[in-house]
Amino acid sequence: MSGSGFSLYLSNPLKIKTLVSLSPIMIDGTGMCGSCRVEVGGETKLACVDGPEFDGHQVNYELLMDRLNAFKKQEKEAQQLFEDEEMQKCRMKEDFERMEFE
Numbered sequence: 406m407s408g409s410g411f412s413l414y415l416s417n418p419l420k421i422k423t424l425v426s427l428s429p430i431m432i433d434g435t436g437m438c439g440s441c442r443v444e445v446g447g448e449t450k451l452a453c454v455d456g457p458e459f460d461g462h463q464v465n466y467e468l469l470m471d472r473l474n475a476f477k478k479q480e481k482e483a484q485q486l487f488e489d490e491e492m493q494k495c496r497m498k499e500d501f502e503r504m505e506f507e
């Protein structure tokens with residue numbers, strides 16, 4: 406259980422008002438990209454438009470985590486490509502040398 410998950414686990418039965426900030430899931434912050442879409446109290450919200458703070462007991466974390474993990478495989482592949490030294494080499498010089506000029 407994450408730190409915030411544990412806090413919610415403790416605060417819910419005690420009826421302690423608990424706000425969570427969903428700003429980390431925002432990308433453009435303009436309401437245009439939809440990356441921060443979240444279900445709160447059964448309603449669809451955008452963290453950047455309607456939040457970013459929400460009642461922590463009303464957020465559908467299961468749906469949120471599913472969405473955050475939707476592209477995990479592609480993100481991992483992209484990270485591996487980024488870290489690959491061969492991929493980081495500049496190929497412009499090789500391309501330039503292959504070009505024929507008259």
Ligand code: FES
Nearest residue numbers: 432434436439453
């Ligand atoms: S951050 Fe893009 S829609 Fe909210």
